[in-house]
Amino acid sequence: MAFLLSLSGFAQECPNLTLPTAGATNVPVDTAISWEEVVGVTGYVVSLGTTPGGGEIVSNQPVGSVTTYNPPLGLPESTTIYVTITLFFFDQPDIICDAIPFTTRNEVNPPTCTNLNSPLDGDTGVNVGTNLSWNYAPRATGYRLTIGTAPGLGDIELNLDVGNTLSYNPPADFPAATEIFVEIVPYNENGIATGCTEESFITGSLGEPPGCTMLINPVDGQFNVALSPLLEWEPVPGATGYLLFIGRSPFENDVVDGAIFTTTSTFVFNFEPNNTYFVRIIPFNDAGQAVDCPQESFSTILGCGPFFDEETGELVVLNPEISFPDSIGICLGDIPRVVTAPDPADGYRWYRVTKSGDLLLISETATVELEETGNYIYEAYITTDDGQGSLLECASSSEFTVVASQEAQIDEFFIRQFGDFFNVETVVSGIGDYEFALAIDGPYQDSPEFNGLTEGNYTLYIRDKNGCGIVERPFRLLFPPTGFPPYFSPNGDGVNDLWNYIAPRIDPLPLRDIYIYDRYGKLLARINPNGRGWDGIYRGNPLPSSGYWYRAETFDNQVFRGYFSLVR
The missing domain is CATH 2.60.40.10 (Immunoglobulins)
Structure with a gap:
């Protein structure tokens, strides 16, 4: 730059x-x-x-x-x-x-075709006094118009050269309740556009279309307009509705594009500060739309920024910094949930977004009661002097979603032994968003698995991220020689010929069943923890030396998994 x-x-x-x-x-x-x-x-x-x-x-x-x-x-x-x-x-x-x-380059090709932009092809109820306008055709230096009451007829205008312009004001009104056919053919020094299609629209019935209106709040040219203003315009006699167009430039309606209103006012939420907005309001009734309604403009507040500080030459922003989460849970059985704004500010607003997309103001304090799921908007603002003796608001907002939530329910709990360490994994259900820790104060993690744990007593904490409670699950990790042996040798010498759980003297596991698998997950045996044990035989055949897996289930539904070796 x-x-x-x-x-x-x-x-x-x-x-x-x-x-x-x-x-x-x-x-x-x-x-x-x-x-x-x-x-x-x-x-x-x-x-x-x-x-x-x-x-x-x-x-x-x-x-x-x-x-x-x-x-x-x-x-x-x-x-x-x-x-x-x-x-x-x-x-x-x-x-x-x-x-x-x-x-620019020397163009050597004819132009391409164009299309009507007012009225649009297929429009109905068009004002009989409407003007025609169309889009620029690349490379065109002029346009020829044929207008008629039947396809190709040209009984209103026939191959009329209107020059290098993008609009045409017919010398007389169009006939009422009639389909009007328009062909626009661009040209330049290299020739005319070919294959251009004829478009049409239908005029309104006999009657008097309404006239134009104008903004009364904010007025045309006003500046320091609030970021969420109430737009109001003059009512027009005979109008049954109004088309509203708003854009950040005079050429594109990127904020509101032809919204229909039957009233003469509407809130527009959260304009950008220090910007100019262009507004056109077109009244209409059964006879058609008002013609040639002017575009007006206003500019939003500049006291909030970003703007250049003349003393420092730096950008200044006065809007409050907000730190609101993208999602909040309401706990089933504990509704409503009271939420407090986390950010310092002079004022607050909370909106619920209805199914139709409208904004419903539900609180103007630092707290809000949330009773139902859906989409919401949180707004915090700071008031400041606009330099003209008035206060203006510098607002920041954040959209968030309210979801239903609840405490976690533990469905399964797995303990796996790997050498001198254990891995622990839990499976939970519920409609909440959960995180896991081995201490009530954390740190919490999204994964339900903890690896590399040593022998000892632990407590698993499962916390709902939406604040709907913490579930606790104590568990104990023990190594052999009491517990699950790391190997056995079924060779008939009377030593370690069988594999089974060896209960410790203190705090033995209340095991119900033990299942044994090969490394591919194939079930080989089901043994009673209090029985004889497994002899390394499957369907009458001794299995080879290799690694095998066990799954042990307790009467309180804990699951222990681990690895052991068969040695021959």
């Missing part, structure tokens, strides 16, 4: 072009202009000309906070174009950056 010295006295970055790059050649005429984002800037203003600082192609066009601009009529071919980007602020003078050049 290049650096300029603003009139307010601190260094400010000017962006470089990212597409096309400075000095690029052979650039297509339909290229969109893109540049680097400058943090803390309220918006950008773009000019395009054939001389440094000129604006004969586009002159001082505000584009909001986006960093891409599509010239509405494309660019002239075989021409050096100069891009001038102006950084727009509310709290200091604008900064005009140096012009950046690039050169």
